[in-house]
Amino acid sequence: MFNPEALEALIVHLDAEYASLVALDRCLDAEARALRRLDAEVLSRIALEKAAALDLHSHVSRERRARLIAVGFGEIDNLSALIAALGAALGASEGAVASRPILERQRLLTPLVRGLQTKARMNEAYARSGHERVTSTLNHLSRRRGGPSAMYRPDGRLRLPGVTASVNGRG
Incomplete structure (x- = not known):
């Protein structure tokens, strides 16, 4: 049986769902x-924000399914x-009026x-490309020789005579 209050609650819920998706959109843009x-520090921070946004959207999405059912038409799983x-239950004109906020x-x-x-x-694709670029560069640097040994030691320090600098800033 049609429940108009549940329909109103669904409309409010859809606004919250939209807001959660806008937050995820911002995360993806920043990512x-x-x-x-190739900013690993920012990517680490964004990964946490994106995970939280995805968790929120997952929760909101499950809740939307329950609210769709609460409207009173059984196992309806999408807005269409x-x-x-609504059109079938209320008639063409009343159904159109009732469904307008949903359609919007x-x-x-x-x-x-x-x-x-x-x-x-x-x-x-960007992440995959960046990973491939970094891996390729590291492979190239490790194959490049500055004498009998590789240019970089496993700890990241240069293997050049008299140089003790580290590419990772630890020496």
């Missing part, structure tokens, strides 16, 4: 900038199905989610 700079159920939120959420998916794929 992309840090990946381009809810809009169709859906129009905001859909492109945001698609954008997040694209950004996540791009960041993964």
Whole structure:
């Protein structure tokens, strides 16, 4: 049976879900900038923020499923199905009025989610590329010879006569 109060609660919830996705979007943007700079310190901080944003969105997403069911049309698992159920249960005109706020939120959420998916794929590609670049550079440096031994020792110190500097700043 249709529950108008549950529908109102769902609308409020969708606004919270949108906010959680906007926070994740900001994390992905910051992550992309840090990946381009190969900034490990910033990436570490962003990884924690992104994990928290993903945890929040996972919770909000599970809660949305429960709120969809609470509206009273059974096992509805997406907003399009809810809009169709409202139209079928309430009639075309009343269903359109009742579903308008849902449709408005859906129009905001859909492109945001698609954008997040694209950004996540791009960041993964940047990370992979950066990892390959760093690995290649390290391999090149370890193969390069400054005499009979490699240029860098395992502790990161240069193997050049009279040089005790470390590339990691510890010596």
